[in-house]
Amino acid sequence: MSDDQPPASERQADAHADPAVDIGETTDETTVTEEGSELERTIGLSGGLTIGIGTMIGAGIFVFPGLAAGNAGPAAAVSFGIGAVVALLVALPTAELATAMPKSGGGYYFISRGMGSLFGAIVGISLWLGLVFATAFYLVGFGEYALAVLIEIGLPRPPDLGPISLVAVLGVLCGIVLTGLSVGGTENTTKLQNAIVSLLLGILAVFLTVGIVDALGFLGGESTPETFAPFGIGPVLSTAALVFTSYLGFAQVATVAGEMKQPSRNLPLAMVGSVVIVGILYVVTIFVSTSAFGSQELGELGETAIVEVARSYLGLPGAIAILLAGLFATVSSANASILSASRALYAVSRDALVPKEVSRVNLRYGTPHLALALVGGPTVLLVGTGQTELLAEVASFLHLIMYGLICVTLVVLRRRSPAWYNPTFQTPGYPFVPVVGGAASFGMIAFMQPTSQVIGLLVMVGSGAWYLLYARDVQLKGGEMNG
Amino acid sequence: MDNETSVLVPVAVLQGQALSEALVELLSNLDVTLLGYHEIPEQTATEQAHDQFNEQLQAKLEEYVELFERHGGAVVPRTVFTHNVQETSKRIAIEQDIGAILIGNPAPSVDRVLVPIRGQVNLDPILAMTAALVDDETDIVLFHAAPSETERADGDQLLSTAADQLEATGIAPDRIDRQLVVSDTPLRAISDAAADTGLVVIGEKDPSVVDIIFGDAADRIAEASASPVLVVRTDRSGDA
Secondary structure: OHHHOOOOOOOOOOOOOOHHHHOEEEOOOEEEEOOOOEEEOOEOHHHHHHHHHHHHHHHHHHOHHHHHHHHHHHHHHHHHHHHHHHHHHHHHHHHHHHHHOOOOOOHHHHHHHHHOHHHHHHHHHHHHHHHHHHHHHHHHHHHHHHHHHHHHOOOOOOOOOOOOOHHHHHHHHHHHHHHHHHHOOOOOHHHHHHHHHHHHHHHHHHHHHHHHHHHOOOOOOOOOOOOOOOOOHHHHHHHHHHHHHHHOOHHHHHHOHHHEOOHHHHHHHHHHHHHHHHHHHHHHHHHHHHHHOOHHHHHHHHHHHHHHHHHHHHHHHHHHHHHHHHHHHHHHHHHHHHHHHHHHHHHHHHOOOOOHHHHOOOOOOOOOHHHHHHHHHHHHHHHOOOOHHHHHHHHHHHHHHHHHHHHHHHHHHHHHOOOOOOOOOOOOOOOHHHHHHHHHHHHHHOOOOHHHHHHHHHHHHHHHHHHHHHOOOOOOOOOOOOO | OHHHHEEEEEEEHHHOOOOOHHHHHHHOOOEEEEEEEEEOOOOOOHHHHHHHHHHHHHHHHHHHHHHHHHOOOOEEEEEEEEOOHHHHHHHHHHHOOOOEEEEOOOOOOOOEEEEEOOOOOOHHHHHHHHHHHOOOOOEEEEEEEEOOHHHHHHHHHHHHHHHHHHHHOOOOHHHEEEEEEEOOOHHHHHHHHHHOOOEEEEEOOOOOHHHHHHHOHHHHHHHHHOOOEEEEOOOOOOOO
16 A cells, blocks of 8 residues: 555655645635645534534543642632633634635644744744644543443442552543544544533533532532632632633644634634633532532542532433443543644645655544554553643643744734735734733743743754754745745 | 536546546446545654655656546546545535546446436436537446335336436437346445446435435445446536
């Protein structure tokens, strides 16, 4: 089969600043390439929302409430609210850039075209690793839920296996299965993902409605009065930084921008819509959770605290529903992130910032097996550490850098206004929105644990070094290339 | 009405999907849009597959184009990378106002064309397509499955109307057979009848291209009979 393929590619990037020249003319339903082939756009608005919501919901509802409430008290709801506002301030500029460049690769693509290949390489490689960290985080969450299910069905809590916990083992197994499935080319993942997200939203709607009614005292249940922000404003901000991982999904919508139908309408709606929907769900979830239990108790319940919250409102059926929802949600987040990470690697390899062999598609399965392995492999290693908070923060760190740079890119492109830059969606409140969004993104990093900051910085420095050693001659910026 | 005899022929070029000479011979009588497609799973960006396989796809499609040209046909080639070929076929059929879509199957020889007819609805476009398709050596079998004995007479009436209409286009009466069966499983009856003909021309059941062609009747007939099926669209904007 390999002899059918064109010879191993040369190092030259076939990139052009103008996306219409680089990849092809965008229509509502296709991209028409220079060579005359059509690339079908098959993802509609609901598909885009599903990618966004499906990626995000696993973390914010099924992993963080306990940890966040333990750190910040009932004011954790504010932390989630801050996260939603920052995400929204970044989602608007991202949507504008995506409608101007509706191509695969998301944030990497925009930044490399607007700011050049050094920034592009740093963001592209960081985005890949950021998604690897995010996937590992979701999989640890999955492990927690799988373990909770085992305990719920009556197995005795297993003995501690020393450094490698059972949670990590379950997470690793799930990671291996997901990677295997994506290499094997399981079709219909979108339909499955749609069904899962609808099911999740249904379960949450019931649970949160009962929770709100109860928390507001209509059922006469006893709520727990508590100081709103028992630890002050500092933990509220650091918790916002921690839980920002729950908002990493909207930019994943941009990684499939090349396959989105009616991109000028659906991209902004899917990005902004998914942030608004999950933001509301998160804030309500925290409100309901902290009404059921004291925040300290929630903190001790850890990643699966929400199961106990459901149990307190809806009894055993509620607990079981949320346990199952948690399994589905964490798997769907992990799966969506693996696929986005593979898209991110494709985008950098297409521009020759990493060897093109990395994103080579296997003709038999039709999947980029090496790229998927380069996501699944490191993910599984990271899951083994079982460090929920660290994984989440490093993922957030690497994404926040990209978000900040997306905002900068928007300002740069608006000011330079190259001929090809014709977004159909205009960020409202320019320049206020991108400036505040960018500043907030960078600012949020300051509230993270030092370990996360160091690891994040090392990844960025490593990416920069890779660029200098491997890809220094690649030029991608709109102004400096192609005249 | 120009497009009434146009046909969309999707071919999984890189999978080496075969089009038999006999089928190409017949299709060459129509206006063919040859859709060379490569369907890829959602894990893979369409751009990614394009980067790697486009040259190969276009080169291979050229071989199919030459095959049609050898039989005197003129085809418009299009190459598409897609996650969902049904959706692509639908889009192109609507875009070009295509008369029928082919569901491919090997057909070593096509001596007879089976034309199942459900009722008066769609009759005109189905017969127009059939008349344009056949050449002098091909027989036509008009087929109707009556749900019960009491409806046999109606079926006979329908088949003779259809036969008259075909004759009016200049097809010799001795090349038109009529076959009427009583069956409460019309799909199976059609599939059985199709098993020993080379090609089926069938109409859409209701105005939804995708449901009919790929999820429903025509698809099941194609699968059960292993014959190629030409699905005549009825919701084209041009007519009516």
